[in-house]
Amino acid sequence: MTYELAGSVGGDDTAQQTIVFLGSLGSDRTMWQPQMADLGADHRVIALDIRGHGESPAPVGPYTVPDLADDVLTTLVGLGAGTVHLVGLSLGGAIAQQIALVAPERVSTMTLLCTSARFGEPQPWLDRAATVRASGTSSIADAVVERWFTLGAADEDRDLVDRALSMVQNTDDEGYAACCEALAEWDSREKLPSITTATLAIAGAQDPATPPEHLQLIADLVPGARLEILDPGAHLVNLEQSSAVSSLIRAHVAGR
Numbered sequence: 001m002t003y004e005l006a007g008s009v010g011g012d013d014t015a016q017q018t019i020v021f022l023g024s025l026g027s028d029r030t031m032w033q034p035q036m037a038d039l040g041a042d043h044r045v046i047a048l049d050i051r052g053h054g055e056s057p058a059p060v061g062p063y064t065v066p067d068l069a070d071d072v073l074t075t076l077v078g079l080g081a082g083t084v085h086l087v088g089l090s091l092g093g094a095i096a097q098q099i100a101l102v103a104p105e106r107v108s109t110m111t112l113l114c115t116s117a118r119f120g121e122p123q124p125w126l127d128r129a130a131t132v133r134a135s136g137t138s139s140i141a142d143a144v145v146e147r148w149f150t151l152g153a154a155d156e157d158r159d160l161v162d163r164a165l166s167m168v169q170n171t172d173d174e175g176y177a178a179c180c181e182a183l184a185e186w187d188s189r190e191k192l193p194s195i196t197t198a199t200l201a202i203a204g205a206q207d208p209a210t211p212p213e214h215l216q217l218i219a220d221l222v223p224g225a226r227l228e229i230l231d232p233g234a235h236l237v238n239l240e241q242s243s244a245v246s247s248l249i250r251a252h253v254a255g256r
């Protein structure tokens, strides 16, 4: 997997201070630029390109969320990252949940943004995969990015919208479609009560893709988890509410 590693740590317990960022379907690691800058001031920070996204390889699918989690674990072992703080948004949040389930000893804390234990019925994801294989990511980019920002944020920052559109359009067609198939079969609802990692859930109040109820369910099912709702905020709440998200992650990470 390709990644960006930055930041610094004080003291000698560097592994405990590493924050790992996992992004959404159709994004790349640059979606974490605000948090890499904010939190990189006093933590080691790593933003990863999920399989099929950014500059990571895009083998022929379908993929599963456990496949994507294995990629991340292999990369972290290769980097000697030790125990890390996981931050995952949307598909990245599903991958973070899977890592917390299969390798809890590697996760100090988990911050789950705009994600779900189940992203709705499988068929729309399979339909989207078929559309992208037939017509490419450019054919769905406008519809996807409409869900990423509230109207107010989109009107205020056209450059943000243009960069988001480029991320989706530049995502490999097969990689995107195969990740849709991973989302179609993802269902962690029965497993969440066994998570032992300290978990913070963050929702965007106006997120049409994973509305606050999805994060509320995670907060209800993961022992000790708590929910923060950011308003205004749509699906890529880490960009629309970048300072608030960085502050919430900083406080959550500091608690461990």
Ligand SMILES: O=C(O)CC1=CCC(=O)O1
Binding pocket: 023, 024, 025, 026, 089, 090, 091, 092, 119, 144, 147, 183, 209, 235
């Ligand atoms: O693209 C969407 O519809 C929103 C989304 C769901 C999972 C993900 O990563 O993005």
